[in-house]
Amino acid sequence: xxxxxxxxxxxxxxxxxxxxxxxxxDAFSAALRExxxxxxxxxxxRRHASATHRLEAGVNLRLMQESLGHxxxxxxxxxxxxxxxxxxxx
Numbered sequence: 001x002x003x004x005x006x007x008x009x010x011x012x013x014x015x016x017x018x019x020x021x022x023x024x025x026d027a028f029s030a031a032l033r034e035x036x037x038x039x040x041x042x043x044x045x046r047r048h049a050s051a052t053h054r055l056e057a058g059v060n061l062r063l064m065q066e067s068l069g070h071x072x073x074x075x076x077x078x079x080x081x082x083x084x085x086x087x088x089x090x
Contacts, residue, residue, distance in 0.1 A: 048079075055079045 019027075021043075028043050047068075054064060065076040 051079050
């Protein structure tokens, strides 16, 4: 998805710029169709699910804020509400 050296740093990057948002979404949609799952999802859905799972696994909220690129801990704290409501309904 992003310009980077090949596996093991043996080969140079073949991409010269990041994929466009539309191409990323198109690739995600194609993978979802090919998986046979019949659900509505998007790249942001996957991002939110991943963040929620990391928080449930005990990843520090500050580290998550940094990895998600959120400027404010308040933005990342939204995920704490998601995990609280998920845990009540298991």
